[in-house]
Amino acid sequence: MVVIIDHAPVNAGGHGVRAGMADALQQAGQTPGLEGVVLVGAGGTFISGSDVREFTGAIADPSLPQVIETVEQCPVPVVAAIDGYALGGGLELALACDARVATSTAVLGLPEVTLGMVPGAGGTQRLPRAVGRVRAIELICSGRRFAAPDALRWGFLAAVTSASELLSTAIDLVRAQPGKSSLAGLPCPDEGGAAVTAAVGTAARRARGRPAALKAIDLVVRAGSEPLAELLAEERATFNELRLSEEAAALRHLFFAERAAGKAPDLSEIEPTLVRRVGVVGAGSMGASIAELFARESFEVMLLDSDHRRAEEQAVCIRRDLAEKGIEAQMHAVHRVHELAECELVVEAVVEDMDVKADVVASVDRVLTGDAVLATNTSYLDIDLLAQHTEHPDRLLGMHFFNPATRMPLLEIIRGEATSPMTLATALTMARKLGKKPVIARVGEGFIANRMFSAYRRHCEYLLLDGASPRLVDEAMLAFGFPMGPFAVADLSGLDIAYAMRQRLSAGRDPRARYVEIPDRLCEAGRLGVKTGAGYYRYGPGLSQGQDDPITDKVIESARRRHGTLGAEPPSADTIAWIAVAAIVNEAALLLEEGVARNGDDVDVAAVNGFGFPRHHGGPVWWARNIPRTELEQYLHLVAAAEGVTHERGDLDKLLN
Template sequence: MDDLRFSETVSGKIADGVLVVTIDNPPVNATSLGVRAGLSAALDNAAARDAVRGIVITGAGKVFVGGADIKEFDKHPEAPFLPDVYLRIEQFSKPVVAAVNGAALGGGCELALACHGRVAAPAASFGLPEVKLGMVPGAGGTQRLPRLVGFAAALEMIGTGRAQKASAALSIGLIDLIATADLVAEASALVGAMAGGELRRSGALAAKPVSDADIDAVSAKILAKARGQSAPAEALRLVKAAMTLPFTDGLAEERSTFLRLRGSKEAAALRHVFFAERAARKVEGLEKATPRDTRCVGVVGTGLMGSGIAVSALNAGYQVIGVEQSEEGAAKGYARISGILDKAVQSGRLDPTGRDERLNHLIVASDLSALRDADLVIEAVFDDSDVKTGLFRRLDDVVRADAILATNTSYLDPDAIAAATRHPERVVGLHFFSPANIMRLVEVVNCARTETDVLATALAFGKRLGKLPIVCGVTEGFIGNRVFSAYRREAEFMVEEGALPHEVDQAMEAFGFPMGLFAVCDMAGLEIAWARRKRQASTRDPNARYVEIADRLCEVGRFGQKSGHGWYAYPEGRRTVDPEVTALIVEERARKGIEPRSFTATEIVKRLLKAMADEGDALLSEGITTRASDIDLVMINGYGFPAHRGGPMFAADRPDTAPG
């Protein structure tokens, strides 16, 4: 067996007439210049050796190829270029088989598509996630995949960016087989079976016929989720082109589109988000901190929030103990949790065995003493200071001295809650977003006396749940609710000045929000914020501007969707503009002597973005957070800010990205 070195990141071995090429470019085997040059050199080597019958390409570690090196996107490209390398693989005279050992994403999936055969490990996955970075595949993915698997399956993968497991990839024809034993050996056997025969080149396959109705149905599904993002529409156009254009013409159109989108505002914003998530993993002061061992998680309160937290912990493999105030409450809590898992089974996200395994790790009790062995206890009870501090005092007498206590409060002061305990150093904030089993964001609140290893444990817990944990300091509403409050306050100012709620919502939805502010408030329920405003009335600055329209709505019983009326009316569940709300707004303007004026959509968006960014600047200046990009991540993942706009802080620094 000959050991060969084609570049710093690509090596090879020849065994039984097969050149096994291994890409080793940690952490994700990205297709950087060294990898591209190494693959080219490997092809040269195989072409020059008569004894080599074919090539197997695989990846070192747990990843096949995780995509392009994003750091190269802002640099001048250097040859060999990825499309050229892949075209050469496809046109190679000897069989080339991909032995896909793990994730094959972006350029990794395109590499597999360019090969003549594809063998996957059972844990492998395939995806073309470029739309999530504001781009389209640029090395043949939009042209080879439709020829291999058909229009609908290809557009689903390319237009959404969602990955496919090996079993799904096999079912649609993306791969030839799933290895049952030795992946490279089975890929080498496929090389042997192909050698000397006619090779199946994806680009040479005839596109499978598809009806206009099917094209329209799949296209509508993709475009409906785009929300102003251009990359999905471009992906659709290119996949359609694969059905009609010659392969070389399609490749040229794909490449020009890729290069154009790579330099777009949208792609710049999404790259910002990508790197922001990487930066969020690094928390100053925790470099040497070791998280505590956490196996059993307690959740006090199993309502909507608590049951979602419990399901998240069960999904992550924790033992979970829920606690309610009575046997009846415990039974209802158990039913809520099992009901969420049942829905996951019905939707296909979980199988019955997985549900049963999770339920075997769940106990819901009616006595706090059940938490005596918990490593981490999260309270998810009513957001009232007396309720929460009373609970934490009781927990002091129940849980172990080394157990961590976490509060899920949205607005209360976690330092005050911690101060009520005998061990404030073990208290941390874990602010989940509802529904907690779905929403990715969790704000990890570093209280005044939180120990370093307690904070590290909270972060590790969030990551294990599959969440995006963002660290922040103590302030009312933390990062997200403070910025959202500024957003809502400014929107109400504009309504008082002349805009109407639906005009504000339409402008923000056109900008890319899935739902406008006033529609969101109706969905959440107006009475919650109203109760908070009434509690704060005695301490509110009498000279500060205050809009009373929302209070007037609540006073007449308009609490949102649940009551059928809020900022909007909801006949038969449909959101409609309500003349009664318009009349109430006009009356309030007149009472204050405000002469209304009209607002353009651009004015609305710019003013609301500025309000969010100004509040973000205040959070930075107060030291509540140390990175503007963390604020962007909170607003994107917790409040629906469109990721392809980069977040309010990015938009403020790059005014050319918004609102046009």
């Protein structure tokens, strides 16, 4: 019997799918002479996961564990034939089958921990039996997706085949089965206590106290050493408890927000430009990173730089690095702008200077043809002003990559006043092909993510004047959930980057504005961060992290003396964190008022993926909407007091509704 799972568009394992499978499996168990059952998905995918919308309330019977029990009690072998995605509950269903076969392009994974939960249908118990506790800990706690060839190598799959032969291979596998062979009856492979302990330590450090990962680790470690029925019951109870938690709600919010952020209602009927060749202008670190990103995704890439030798060297380096990963890159250095004429997309990534960028976009615009798209990677500059230097302003928009482009997930798509729907649709399509999380923004200083991060950094600097040390601020933000504190981040990225931006904006700065000169004094002393061995902290051989430095203390003390705050009592860690986050929230409100951001969901996606706002808080807007209004008002008042007469209060009612 072949049971086809057909629930377009992605075969999410909602109630209807579960009920249909349960009915089919019960029928199979009552069919005389049946050799076995093959479960296969329609539409090129198995089951892409559970219906996340069900996690907010009671889950109707049959639950997935009940369906899995039907699979294991079925008197004949059940084989999962996997194409496309088998994620979450889809993979747990496959784990309960007697054997599994997949196409070579199939993708598998258990992402529940990334949604604030643990696998709830046997994933923490059956996966360790299939691949061992060490690998199961890493896969479950990271939520990492893995490819079918890897699963075959680990012994999780019986075969890997083509899509055209998937069903016949699965049927042959059914006929070859000697009988039932559930993973539930197998022990976990013996990997040695030291290996498991090491895996636990690594996963626990990366979890940074998040309850879902810690509970998943505990359940996997105990797999095979305690009664399966008891552990399955505990796993399900933990799943049900965690899915109703505030953290899981925040992560589900991001799950849906990230999927909506790259869509626009006016683009539904627009056919994007087909892009095969991409030009990148600028072979510095950012330009090279963008070029590598496109080359990695099989685009033909032309890299242009005024320094021809640098472009040649970067092209060679990119080809070599990708070759080591098994990718044959179509990566070419070119010397003249007319060599970009056949590109369907050109991204400029030259120095952040309006005159320089204007010259580049004007020269590129003159050689592009048809529906080609011209993108600027500017972080702050006005794209509408840049468009005035082109003959085709409709083809220009911003594609703001974050450094390094090959790793950072956010891609801000900046829609100028003249940007055409086709240009925007093409950029969004490219973002998805590159595996990025796109957010649409309008023109505004710093756009969305950098604008919020600037407010965050500015208020953390105010805290230095008002009694806090860099270490105290960094530790407070780590405790809130940021991956790094703001001053450690500044040292890592280089203090000179923000210094250059402040110098660019200095002429227009309000003389009444409260200005913290501490980072300027550090830069002027040659303390640019990690790359010079000193910034806010001191670095050197044998130091695993930055060390507190008396020179920085003296710079801060001198600034406090000039501002009249010497001797100020340091605020508490909680006060520091809430002031810093409230500053982000206020800036988010301004972004919505000004129309730079479309909605609060986009703001949250930009903050989480652009500068590391903690995912488990859901983003600054979600966080603000889920704390008491009186507490938020209290800290927004402190934000206003810290900034002084130039503070601009955002519309909180608009933000929270």
